Amino acid sequence: DAKTTQPPSMDCAEGRAANLPCNHSTISGNEYVYWYRQIHSQGPQYIIHGLKNNETNEMASLIITEDRKSSTLILPHATLRDTAVYYCIVRVAGSNYQLIWGAGTKLIIKP
């Protein structure tokens, strides 16, 4: 079973910031939060990951709460090409290679 909970779907207007929440209340101290996305009919694409500090890269920002029980992925200026399913994944401690995927959030960017 996935260790994360995400809303099944969200809409966002083009040009606005898309904020995607994720709950991971049972996360362990040495587990990272990873975000991937999957555009229709393609393989998953890595976006960002973090442990406890907020992270930013050219694609997105990741905000992790102080208690690490939840996080938010922020796409600062969403475009139509950001329409995809976004997955929040907590890496399994001790089995680092095995990513456990939930159903994700289907993000639809509207013009």
Next chain:
Amino acid sequence: NAGVMQNPRHLVRRRGQEARLRCSPVKGHSHVYWYRQLPEEGLKFMVYLQKENIIDESGMPKERFSAEFPKEGPSILRIQQVVRGDSAAYFCASSPTGVDGYTFGSGTRLTVV
């Protein structure tokens, strides 16, 4: 998803036939993973291989499914005597370290008729 090449992109097999899915990892990556995805669901881990070795096959059905990653050539996921329930998208990922830096291929969509 540049780098990890999977072929074929689409594969149609009749029940009882064999399906062979190929995955060429990113150049220099020696760790390969196979995942299966059913419609409207997340990916499910199947198997993790390093060159010539199966590290973890805990997610792979015990019967009809096998995987290999030979010293030379692509990784192969083989499904014998396919059934309708095997219809899914199969994704391969590779990593240089086995811990991080996963790159996914575009997947093979298997349809069993």
